[in-house]
Amino acid sequence: xxxxxxxxxxxxxxxxxxxxxxxxxxxxxxxxxxxxxxxxxxxxxxxxxxxxxxxxxxxxxxxxxxxxxxxxxxxxxxxxxxxxxxxxxxxxxxxxxxxxxxxxxxxxxxxxxxxxxxxxxxxxxxxxxxxxxxxxxxxxxxxxxxxxxxxxxxxxxxxxxxxxxxxxxxxxxxxxxxxxxxxxxxxxxxxxxxxxxxxxxxxxxxxxxxxxxxxxxxxxxxxxxxxxxxxxxxxxxxxxxxxxxxxxxxxxxxxxxxxxxxxxxxxxxxxxxxxxxxxxxxxxxxxxxxxxxxxxxxxxxxxxxxxxxxxxxxxx
Numbered sequence: 001x002x003x004x005x006x007x008x009x010x011x012x013x014x015x016x017x018x019x020x021x022x023x024x025x026x027x028x029x030x031x032x033x034x035x036x037x038x039x040x041x042x043x044x045x046x047x048x049x050x051x052x053x054x055x056x057x058x059x060x061x062x063x064x065x066x067x068x069x070x071x072x073x074x075x076x077x078x079x080x081x082x083x084x085x086x087x088x089x090x091x092x093x094x095x096x097x098x099x100x101x102x103x104x105x106x107x108x109x110x111x112x113x114x115x116x117x118x119x120x121x122x123x124x125x126x127x128x129x130x131x132x133x134x135x136x137x138x139x140x141x142x143x144x145x146x147x148x149x150x151x152x153x154x155x156x157x158x159x160x161x162x163x164x165x166x167x168x169x170x171x172x173x174x175x176x177x178x179x180x181x182x183x184x185x186x187x188x189x190x191x192x193x194x195x196x197x198x199x200x201x202x203x204x205x206x207x208x209x210x211x212x213x214x215x216x217x218x219x220x221x222x223x224x225x226x227x228x229x230x231x232x233x234x235x236x237x238x239x240x241x242x243x244x245x246x247x248x249x250x251x252x253x254x255x256x257x258x259x260x261x262x263x264x265x266x267x268x269x270x271x272x273x274x275x276x277x278x279x280x281x282x283x284x285x286x287x288x289x290x291x292x293x294x295x296x297x298x299x300x301x302x303x304x305x306x307x308x309x310x311x312x313x314x315x316x
Contacts, residue, residue: 002307003071005049006031009060013292020298033057041065043068052083055297056286058264059234061085066093074306076299078102080284080315083208087316097315098302100295107285108158110204111233114257115142117279118229119201124276143167148190148199149213151206151234152182160187171195174206175285197223200289201231208235216240221247228253230311233285236261241272259285272281 002029006014014020014031023029026036030049036042036059043065046052051074054061055288060141066072072095077085080099088189090097117123120139129135149156152172160170164186171188173195182189196216200206204222216239224230230253232239241262247253255277261270272278282301298313305312 001028002026002051003028003049004030004051004053004303005101006053007036008055009033011287014053014296015209017293017296023300039065045296047071051076053296053303054078055295057080057084059084061090063089066090066095074098074303076100076302077315078291078295078299080313081207082315084229085315087128091316096311097131097304098299098306098311098313099315100298100313102286103288103294105293106288106291107233108155108162110259110281110285111155111159111205111231111257112162112282113199114231114233114259114279115203115229118255118257123250123279128134145169145200146171146198148202149174149187149193150192150195150202150204152177152185152187153205155233156180156203156205157185159205160185168207171199175200193223196220199228200225201229203231204234204238206234206238208238213237214240216244218243221252224253225249226253229255229257231257233259236264245271245275248272251277255279257281 006029009031010033012031012033018028030220032045036045038064042059048071049069050071050249052072053076056077056079061075061084066086066089075085075090075095075097077097077099079102085095085097087097117141121137124137146169147159149159149170149172149194151174152160163170171190172182173190173192177189179189212239221243244256248256257279259281260283266272302311302313
Protein backbone atom coordinates (compact mmCIF):
# COMPACT_ATOMS: atom_id res chain seq x y z
CA UNK A 1 0.00 0.00 0.00
CA UNK A 2 1.43 3.38 -1.04
CA UNK A 3 1.05 6.09 1.58
CA UNK A 4 0.00 9.42 0.07
CA UNK A 5 -0.27 12.74 1.92
CA UNK A 6 -2.38 15.58 0.51
CA UNK A 7 -1.00 18.83 1.94
CA UNK A 8 -2.65 22.19 2.55
CA UNK A 9 -6.08 21.13 1.31
CA UNK A 10 -7.69 24.07 3.13
CA UNK A 11 -11.19 23.48 1.75
CA UNK A 12 -11.05 19.65 1.89
CA UNK A 13 -11.46 19.69 -1.89
CA UNK A 14 -9.60 16.45 -2.58
CA UNK A 15 -12.38 14.27 -1.16
CA UNK A 16 -15.00 16.16 -3.16
CA UNK A 17 -13.13 15.81 -6.44
CA UNK A 18 -11.53 12.37 -6.21
CA UNK A 19 -13.49 9.18 -5.65
CA UNK A 20 -11.17 7.88 -2.95
CA UNK A 21 -12.99 4.53 -2.77
CA UNK A 22 -11.77 3.78 -6.29
CA UNK A 23 -8.18 3.84 -5.07
CA UNK A 24 -8.49 2.22 -1.63
CA UNK A 25 -6.72 -0.98 -2.71
CA UNK A 26 -3.67 0.91 -3.95
CA UNK A 27 -3.28 4.10 -1.90
CA UNK A 28 -3.58 5.02 1.75
CA UNK A 29 -4.53 8.71 1.66
CA UNK A 30 -4.20 11.19 4.49
CA UNK A 31 -5.42 14.76 4.04
CA UNK A 32 -3.86 17.70 5.89
CA UNK A 33 -6.27 20.64 5.93
CA UNK A 34 -4.16 23.03 8.02
CA UNK A 35 -0.71 24.45 7.27
CA UNK A 36 2.11 23.07 9.39
CA UNK A 37 3.26 25.44 12.12
CA UNK A 38 6.91 24.56 11.55
CA UNK A 39 9.17 22.40 9.43
CA UNK A 40 9.79 20.20 12.45
CA UNK A 41 6.05 19.52 12.69
CA UNK A 42 5.91 18.74 8.96
CA UNK A 43 8.88 16.39 9.25
CA UNK A 44 7.23 14.31 11.97
CA UNK A 45 3.80 14.28 10.29
CA UNK A 46 5.13 13.24 6.86
CA UNK A 47 7.88 10.82 7.84
CA UNK A 48 6.06 7.67 6.73
CA UNK A 49 4.71 8.83 3.35
CA UNK A 50 5.83 7.65 -0.08
CA UNK A 51 4.17 10.47 -2.02
CA UNK A 52 3.14 14.06 -1.35
CA UNK A 53 0.44 15.91 -3.29
CA UNK A 54 1.07 19.61 -2.72
CA UNK A 55 -0.41 22.96 -3.66
CA UNK A 56 2.12 25.29 -5.25
CA UNK A 57 4.13 27.40 -2.82
CA UNK A 58 2.19 26.58 0.32
CA UNK A 59 4.34 24.15 2.33
CA UNK A 60 8.03 24.68 1.51
CA UNK A 61 9.66 21.43 0.43
CA UNK A 62 13.17 22.36 1.56
CA UNK A 63 16.42 20.41 1.56
CA UNK A 64 16.16 19.72 5.27
CA UNK A 65 12.53 18.59 5.04
CA UNK A 66 13.24 16.28 2.11
CA UNK A 67 16.20 14.73 3.88
CA UNK A 68 14.02 14.04 6.93
CA UNK A 69 11.53 11.99 4.87
CA UNK A 70 13.18 8.59 4.27
CA UNK A 71 10.27 7.06 2.32
CA UNK A 72 9.57 9.92 -0.06
CA UNK A 73 9.68 8.83 -3.70
CA UNK A 74 7.10 10.98 -5.49
CA UNK A 75 6.19 14.67 -5.29
CA UNK A 76 3.15 15.92 -7.21
CA UNK A 77 2.58 19.68 -7.33
CA UNK A 78 -0.09 21.91 -8.81
CA UNK A 79 1.31 23.84 -11.77
CA UNK A 80 4.49 23.21 -13.70
CA UNK A 81 6.60 25.53 -11.56
CA UNK A 82 6.99 25.54 -7.79
CA UNK A 83 9.73 27.67 -6.27
CA UNK A 84 9.05 26.12 -2.87
CA UNK A 85 10.58 22.78 -3.94
CA UNK A 86 14.36 22.25 -3.72
CA UNK A 87 14.73 20.51 -7.06
CA UNK A 88 18.47 19.94 -6.66
CA UNK A 89 17.82 17.75 -3.64
CA UNK A 90 14.90 15.88 -5.22
CA UNK A 91 17.10 15.13 -8.23
CA UNK A 92 19.98 13.94 -6.06
CA UNK A 93 17.68 11.68 -4.06
CA UNK A 94 15.89 10.37 -7.20
CA UNK A 95 12.53 11.73 -6.08
CA UNK A 96 10.26 12.15 -9.09
CA UNK A 97 8.58 15.57 -9.25
CA UNK A 98 5.56 16.06 -11.52
CA UNK A 99 3.30 19.02 -12.16
CA UNK A 100 -0.10 19.77 -13.63
CA UNK A 101 -1.70 22.15 -16.05
CA UNK A 102 -3.21 25.32 -14.59
CA UNK A 103 -5.81 27.78 -15.84
CA UNK A 104 -4.39 31.33 -15.78
CA UNK A 105 -7.68 33.18 -16.31
CA UNK A 106 -8.84 32.97 -12.64
CA UNK A 107 -5.93 35.17 -11.53
CA UNK A 108 -6.81 37.87 -14.05
CA UNK A 109 -10.44 37.66 -12.99
CA UNK A 110 -9.45 38.09 -9.34
CA UNK A 111 -7.17 41.02 -10.13
CA UNK A 112 -10.16 42.81 -11.62
CA UNK A 113 -12.17 41.98 -8.51
CA UNK A 114 -9.54 43.86 -6.50
CA UNK A 115 -9.43 46.77 -8.95
CA UNK A 116 -13.20 47.20 -8.97
CA UNK A 117 -13.36 46.70 -5.23
CA UNK A 118 -10.96 49.58 -4.66
CA UNK A 119 -12.42 51.85 -7.32
CA UNK A 120 -15.95 51.53 -5.92
CA UNK A 121 -15.04 51.28 -2.20
CA UNK A 122 -16.72 47.89 -1.91
CA UNK A 123 -15.05 46.91 1.36
CA UNK A 124 -16.32 50.05 3.08
CA UNK A 125 -19.77 49.95 1.50
CA UNK A 126 -20.40 46.25 2.20
CA UNK A 127 -19.36 46.68 5.84
CA UNK A 128 -21.54 49.77 6.17
CA UNK A 129 -24.59 48.10 4.62
CA UNK A 130 -24.48 45.43 7.33
CA UNK A 131 -24.36 48.21 9.94
CA UNK A 132 -27.41 49.95 8.52
CA UNK A 133 -25.74 52.79 6.59
CA UNK A 134 -26.43 53.87 3.00
CA UNK A 135 -24.05 55.42 0.43
CA UNK A 136 -21.08 56.52 2.50
CA UNK A 137 -18.49 57.00 -0.26
CA UNK A 138 -18.06 58.12 -3.87
CA UNK A 139 -16.39 55.75 -6.32
CA UNK A 140 -14.23 56.19 -9.40
CA UNK A 141 -14.87 55.34 -13.05
CA UNK A 142 -12.29 53.23 -14.89
CA UNK A 143 -12.98 54.65 -18.35
CA UNK A 144 -10.18 56.96 -19.43
CA UNK A 145 -7.85 55.86 -16.61
CA UNK A 146 -4.45 54.29 -17.28
CA UNK A 147 -3.70 50.71 -16.25
CA UNK A 148 0.02 50.06 -15.93
CA UNK A 149 0.92 46.38 -16.26
CA UNK A 150 4.17 45.07 -14.86
CA UNK A 151 4.39 42.02 -17.09
CA UNK A 152 2.56 41.29 -20.32
CA UNK A 153 2.57 37.50 -20.40
CA UNK A 154 -0.53 35.28 -20.32
CA UNK A 155 -2.18 37.01 -17.38
CA UNK A 156 -0.98 40.49 -18.29
CA UNK A 157 -2.42 40.05 -21.77
CA UNK A 158 -5.80 39.09 -20.31
CA UNK A 159 -5.64 42.14 -18.06
CA UNK A 160 -4.97 44.39 -21.07
CA UNK A 161 -7.96 43.04 -23.02
CA UNK A 162 -10.33 43.61 -20.11
CA UNK A 163 -8.96 47.10 -19.45
CA UNK A 164 -9.51 48.05 -23.09
CA UNK A 165 -13.09 46.78 -22.85
CA UNK A 166 -13.56 49.23 -19.97
CA UNK A 167 -12.20 52.04 -22.15
CA UNK A 168 -8.92 52.33 -20.28
CA UNK A 169 -5.50 53.18 -21.65
CA UNK A 170 -2.96 50.40 -21.08
CA UNK A 171 0.80 50.59 -20.68
CA UNK A 172 3.30 47.85 -19.84
CA UNK A 173 6.84 47.28 -18.66
CA UNK A 174 8.97 44.28 -17.81
CA UNK A 175 12.64 43.36 -18.13
CA UNK A 176 11.91 41.33 -21.27
CA UNK A 177 8.82 43.03 -22.68
CA UNK A 178 7.91 41.75 -26.15
CA UNK A 179 7.47 45.01 -28.06
CA UNK A 180 5.87 43.27 -31.05
CA UNK A 181 3.26 41.67 -28.79
CA UNK A 182 2.64 44.96 -26.96
CA UNK A 183 2.11 46.75 -30.28
CA UNK A 184 -0.26 44.02 -31.48
CA UNK A 185 -2.25 44.36 -28.25
CA UNK A 186 -2.44 48.15 -28.50
CA UNK A 187 -0.44 48.44 -25.27
CA UNK A 188 2.00 51.33 -24.83
CA UNK A 189 5.51 50.22 -23.78
CA UNK A 190 6.98 52.42 -21.05
CA UNK A 191 10.00 52.54 -18.83
CA UNK A 192 9.41 51.29 -15.31
CA UNK A 193 9.65 54.83 -13.93
CA UNK A 194 7.24 56.34 -16.45
CA UNK A 195 4.70 53.55 -15.93
CA UNK A 196 4.79 53.97 -12.17
CA UNK A 197 4.51 57.76 -12.37
CA UNK A 198 1.70 57.89 -14.93
CA UNK A 199 -0.57 54.94 -14.11
CA UNK A 200 -3.80 55.29 -12.16
CA UNK A 201 -3.73 51.56 -11.41
CA UNK A 202 -0.60 49.38 -11.38
CA UNK A 203 -1.06 45.62 -11.57
CA UNK A 204 1.81 43.14 -11.15
CA UNK A 205 2.03 40.04 -13.36
CA UNK A 206 5.66 38.85 -13.36
CA UNK A 207 7.25 35.73 -11.91
CA UNK A 208 9.13 36.26 -8.65
CA UNK A 209 12.89 35.95 -9.11
CA UNK A 210 16.05 37.81 -8.24
CA UNK A 211 15.40 40.65 -10.66
CA UNK A 212 11.84 41.25 -9.45
CA UNK A 213 12.23 40.86 -5.68
CA UNK A 214 11.67 44.24 -3.99
CA UNK A 215 10.73 45.72 -7.37
CA UNK A 216 8.40 48.19 -5.65
CA UNK A 217 9.96 50.03 -2.72
CA UNK A 218 9.73 53.42 -1.05
CA UNK A 219 11.40 54.96 -4.11
CA UNK A 220 8.63 53.72 -6.40
CA UNK A 221 5.84 54.70 -4.00
CA UNK A 222 7.12 58.28 -4.05
CA UNK A 223 6.80 58.30 -7.86
CA UNK A 224 3.18 57.09 -7.85
CA UNK A 225 0.15 59.31 -8.05
CA UNK A 226 -1.44 59.99 -4.68
CA UNK A 227 -4.66 58.63 -6.20
CA UNK A 228 -3.04 55.42 -7.52
CA UNK A 229 -4.00 51.85 -6.64
CA UNK A 230 -1.44 49.03 -6.53
CA UNK A 231 -2.61 45.46 -7.28
CA UNK A 232 -0.57 42.33 -6.54
CA UNK A 233 -1.84 38.87 -7.47
CA UNK A 234 1.64 37.56 -8.35
CA UNK A 235 3.96 37.07 -5.33
CA UNK A 236 4.30 39.05 -2.11
CA UNK A 237 8.06 39.77 -2.10
CA UNK A 238 7.84 41.67 -5.41
CA UNK A 239 6.65 44.57 -3.23
CA UNK A 240 8.65 45.56 -0.17
CA UNK A 241 6.00 44.90 2.47
CA UNK A 242 7.27 47.36 5.08
CA UNK A 243 7.44 50.15 2.49
CA UNK A 244 3.93 49.27 1.31
CA UNK A 245 2.56 49.49 4.85
CA UNK A 246 4.14 52.91 5.33
CA UNK A 247 2.82 54.15 1.96
CA UNK A 248 -0.70 53.08 2.92
CA UNK A 249 -0.45 54.51 6.44
CA UNK A 250 0.83 57.84 5.10
CA UNK A 251 -1.65 57.78 2.19
CA UNK A 252 1.22 58.17 -0.25
CA UNK A 253 -1.03 56.10 -2.55
CA UNK A 254 -4.80 55.70 -2.40
CA UNK A 255 -4.89 51.96 -1.79
CA UNK A 256 -3.64 48.46 -2.48
CA UNK A 257 -5.42 45.27 -3.52
CA UNK A 258 -3.45 42.22 -2.42
CA UNK A 259 -3.88 38.48 -2.84
CA UNK A 260 -0.27 37.51 -1.97
CA UNK A 261 2.06 38.22 0.93
CA UNK A 262 5.59 37.67 2.20
CA UNK A 263 4.33 35.08 4.67
CA UNK A 264 1.26 32.95 4.00
CA UNK A 265 -1.16 32.46 5.62
CA UNK A 266 -0.95 36.10 6.65
CA UNK A 267 -0.52 36.30 10.45
CA UNK A 268 -3.67 37.38 12.29
CA UNK A 269 -1.93 40.37 13.87
CA UNK A 270 -0.28 41.58 10.65
CA UNK A 271 -0.46 45.36 10.14
CA UNK A 272 -1.96 45.03 6.68
CA UNK A 273 -5.12 43.56 8.18
CA UNK A 274 -5.85 46.83 9.99
CA UNK A 275 -5.35 49.35 7.17
CA UNK A 276 -8.63 50.76 5.77
CA UNK A 277 -7.11 51.38 2.31
CA UNK A 278 -5.90 47.79 1.90
CA UNK A 279 -8.27 45.31 0.22
CA UNK A 280 -7.00 41.86 1.16
CA UNK A 281 -7.77 38.37 -0.12
CA UNK A 282 -6.26 35.05 1.11
CA UNK A 283 -4.36 34.03 -2.06
CA UNK A 284 -7.43 33.04 -4.05
CA UNK A 285 -5.91 33.67 -7.49
CA UNK A 286 -5.95 30.08 -8.72
CA UNK A 287 -8.50 28.76 -6.22
CA UNK A 288 -11.43 27.71 -8.41
CA UNK A 289 -13.44 24.51 -8.81
CA UNK A 290 -12.10 24.13 -12.33
CA UNK A 291 -8.46 24.49 -11.31
CA UNK A 292 -8.73 22.21 -8.29
CA UNK A 293 -10.37 19.51 -10.40
CA UNK A 294 -7.53 19.86 -12.89
CA UNK A 295 -4.88 19.76 -10.15
CA UNK A 296 -6.03 16.72 -8.22
CA UNK A 297 -7.06 14.71 -11.28
CA UNK A 298 -3.70 15.27 -12.94
CA UNK A 299 -1.74 14.74 -9.71
CA UNK A 300 -3.24 11.26 -9.39
CA UNK A 301 -2.75 10.64 -13.09
CA UNK A 302 0.92 11.59 -12.73
CA UNK A 303 1.34 9.44 -9.61
CA UNK A 304 -0.09 6.46 -11.47
CA UNK A 305 2.35 7.09 -14.32
CA UNK A 306 5.28 7.24 -11.89
CA UNK A 307 4.34 3.93 -10.28
CA UNK A 308 4.08 2.42 -13.76
CA UNK A 309 7.63 3.63 -14.44
CA UNK A 310 6.58 6.13 -17.12
CA UNK A 311 6.29 9.52 -15.35
CA UNK A 312 4.53 12.35 -17.16
CA UNK A 313 4.71 16.15 -16.75
CA UNK A 314 8.01 15.86 -14.89
CA UNK A 315 9.68 18.93 -13.41
CA UNK A 316 13.49 19.00 -13.25
